[in-house]
Amino acid sequence: MNWLMAELRKLVTLPSLRLTAAFTLGATALLAWLDVEPIAYTQTGFLVLGALAATESQTTTLLAMPRRLPLHAAKAVTLVAVTLPLAAVASVPATEPAAAATYLALTTVLAFAAGTMIRNALATVLALLGTHVIAGPLLRGASDTATRFLPDTPAWDATRGFSATVAWTAAVLVVSAYMFHRRDAA
Amino acid sequence: MVSLVRAELRKLLGLPTARVGLLLGVLLSPVVVLINAPAARRADLAHSDTGLVELGVGLIGPMILGVVIMSSELTSTGDEAPRARQLTATLIAGPRRMRLLLAKATALILVVAVQASVATAATTGLTQVLHGDRVPVPAFARLAAAVLYWVLLALLAYSITLIVRNGIVPLTFLIVNSTFVSVSYLLTKVTDAAAYLPDIVGAQMFLRESDFPVRIAPVTAGLVMSAWIAAFLVVGALLFRRRDA
Numbered sequence: 568m569n570w571l572m573a574e575l576r577k578l579v580t581l582p583s584l585r586l587t588a589a590f591t592l593g594a595t596a597l598l599a600w601l602d603v604e605p606i607a608y609t610q611t612g613f614l615v616l617g618a619l620a621a622t623e624s625q626t627t628t629l630l631a632m633p634r635r636l637p638l639h640a641a642k643a644v645t646l647v648a649v650t651l652p653l654a655a656v657a658s659v660p661a662t663e664p665a666a667a668a669t670y671l672a673l674t675t676v677l678a679f680a681a682g683t684m685i686r687n688a689l690a691t692v693l694a695l696l697g698t699h700v701i702a703g704p705l706l707r708g709a710s711d712t713a714t715r716f717l718p719d720t721p722a723w724d725a726t727r728g729f730s731a732t733v734a735w736t737a738a739v740l741v742v743s744a745y746m747f748h749r750r751d752a753a
Numbered sequence: 754m755v756s757l758v759r760a761e762l763r764k765l766l767g768l769p770t771a772r773v774g775l776l777l778g779v780l781l782s783p784v785v786v787l788i789n790a791p792a793a794r795r796a797d798l799a800h801s802d803t804g805l806v807e808l809g810v811g812l813i814g815p816m817i818l819g820v821v822i823m824s825s826e827l828t829s830t831g832d833e834a835p836r837a838r839q840l841t842a843t844l845i846a847g848p849r850r851m852r853l854l855l856a857k858a859t860a861l862i863l864v865v866a867v868q869a870s871v872a873t874a875a876t877t878g879l880t881q882v883l884h885g886d887r888v889p890v891p892a893f894a895r896l897a898a899a900v901l902y903w904v905l906l907a908l909l910a911y912s913i914t915l916i917v918r919n920g921i922v923p924l925t926f927l928i929v930n931s932t933f934v935s936v937s938y939l940l941t942k943v944t945d946a947a948a949y950l951p952d953i954v955g956a957q958m959f960l961r962e963s964d965f966p967v968r969i970a971p972v973t974a975g976l977v978m979s980a981w982i983a984a985f986l987v988v989g990a991l992l993f994r995r996r997d998a
Contacts (some may be wrong), residue, residue, distance in 0.1 A: 611929050615921060689824065689920045692769055692819065696928045701781075701813065704932070723895060731932045 570632045578620060587616050590652055599660035607666050608720045609657050610699060613671045617678025618691040620646055622642040629752050638646045639671045639683070639731065643676055663725040670721040670729055674699075677718060679738040680743035757847055757856035758863075761822070765860055770821045772947050778814015778868050778903075782876040783806045790883045792798055802962045803888045804880030808899055809931060809956075811872050813866045816927045817904045819910025822861050824920025850994050854915075858986070869903035870905050891959075898958035898971060905955060912982065915989030941966045951981035 578584060578716035591612025598605040620642070632638050654671035682691040703719040714720055718735035720727045757918050763772050787805045826840040847853050860887035873896050880888055888961065906927075913923040930952065948954060948967040956980035957969045969977070 598939075601939060601943060608929065608936075610924055615925055619921070672775075687770075689821070689828070689924065692921050692925055693770065693773070693928075697777075697813075700929055700932050701810065705785065705788065705810075709792070733964065 570638065571641045571645065573631070574638075574641045575648065576646055577623070578649045581619070583619050583623075584616060587612060591616070592653070592657060595657045595660065604660075604662065606658070606661050606670070606725075610632045610671060610719065610722050611696065612657075612676055613654065613675045614695040614699060615692055616653075617646065617675040618682040618688055618695060620632065620675075620678045621682025622686060622691060627753055635748050636744060639747050640718060642681060646675060646679050647672055649746065661725070662733060665679075666721060666729070667727045670725075670732060671729050673729065673736045674722075675717070677732075677739055680736070680739040683743040683747050684739070707729040754854065754856065755759075758851060758859045761856045761860035762863065764825070765818065765822050765864060768821055768825055770825075771818055772774055772876050774814045774817025774821065775868060776809045776814075777817070777862070778865075778877070779872050781812035781813065781877050782809075782872050786811045786876055787802065788898065790871055794884070800962050801891070802960050803884060804877045805891060805899060805959055806963065807876055807880075808873060810904075812906055812931045814868055814872070814908035816910045816931065818865055818868075819861060819907035820914050820920045820924045821926075822857055823911055823914040824924075826918065826920055834913065844998050846998055851990065854990050854993060856866065858911065861911055862904055865904045865907040866900060867902040872903075873899050895959045898975065899988050901975065902955045902958055902978070906952065908982050909985060910949060911987035912989040913937075913991050916985070919966075941992065949977055952979050954981075955958075 591609060594607045594612065595605045598608055626720070627692065628638070629635070650672045654668040655664070657671060658664040658667035666738055678691070678695050682688070685691045685694060699719040699722070703717050704723070706713040706717060707720075707723065714724075714727060716731055718732050720731055721729040763986075767776075786804060789807070793944060821989060826843055827838055830837045836989075843853065844850070877891060877896065887945065902947065910923055910927055913922060913927070917923060937950045937953050940950065941953060945966045948965060953965070954974045955971060956963065957974035958971045958978070962966060
């Protein structure tokens with residue numbers, strides 16, 4: 568279980584992740600004070616969090632823990648463990664806090680999986696903002712049927728349920744695990 | 754100086770992320786015009802800003818370019834050499850920092866001006882094809898103002914990246930702020946002073962019918978936005994000159 572604890576320790580001590588978390592909570596508090604439903608904004612912080620968690624340096628980790636699939640699973644599990652309390656706090660101002668927290672945790676895992684595939688923090692953040700902040704709202708405005716299939720639907724309308732978010736997260740996680748397993752380390 | 758600018762141009766256009774930004778900036782706005790056209794025609798929503806409003810989505814392009822022209826110098830080049838950054842090589846080749854910043858700004862302005870001209874022409878041209886007489890052809894000055902707005906926002910992204918020395922923070926903030934969940938726009942609901950924030954005031958250079966809390970004449974708007982950007986650039990340049998690379 569050492570490797571699980573190691574992943575956990577890395578997650579809670581990386582300065583960039585701490586900074587992102589602090590910034591996200593601060594911005595959420597500010598938005599709540601402005602009386603804005605904050606999840607559509609707050610999710611960007613969690614997207615960055617997941618992307619950064621995935622794109623931190625890997626070489627040393629792989630020397631210490633060469634079995635990649637268990638490592639990938641450990642990374643995802645510890646990320647959820649760290650994210651959930653954070654998501655719970657960030658969801659306090661939401662109209663449906665439990666649903667919002669679940670959505671934020673799932674979204675962080677989705678971002679982590681995307682980061683594992685793209686392997687570049689800036690490009691990952693760009694891709695995720697493209698889907699969650701630009702393409703999502705745009706497609707939702709253009710067609711109502713699209714709403715059911717978009718990963719970010721609960722961020723804008725919590726009553727729609729998050730089956731699409733679950734499906735997207737699971738799919739990207741599986742593909743990223745396969746790629747992490749097969750590719751040369753970078 | 755010319756060779757410095759040429760070097761910066763080549764570096765910028767060689768970056769994969771910059772190429773994505775170039776492509777997105779050119780394509781996104783016309784695509785949004787296409788997507789919005791059926792609904793706008795059905796409800797007869799087209800007005801004199803149609804086509805120019807859609808240019809807002811494409812702003813992601815100049816933002817990416819403005820961020821990566823600097824952040825690419827600062828990110829670690831790989832796991833094998835954790836602290837190696839491109840900036841070291843750049844400063845060895847050209848140690849005078851103000852000239853380097855100027856060359857980068859020039860390269861950025863050139864690329865974004867071309868990109869914005871293509872995007873503006875495509876978006877307004879497509880609007881004319883789709884909406885015909887319902888949307889008047891915008892005056893040339895408005896189109897030029899839209900191009901200027903893109904260039905200034907690219908410079909804003911560049912200067913913020915210079916100040917915070919990280920690409921992810923400015924990119925996230927600027928993209929989120931330019932979309933459906935704009936913080937600047939929210940602030941205009943709280944205080945009228947927010948109408949003078951750079952991205953809000955700049956839009957008044959070329960938009961007429963959008964919902965602005967305070968009406969500002971186009972030329973004044975351009976001057977206010979330029980002043981913001983100049984201030985950011987000066988702070989970024991001073992920090993870049995004083996700080997360790």
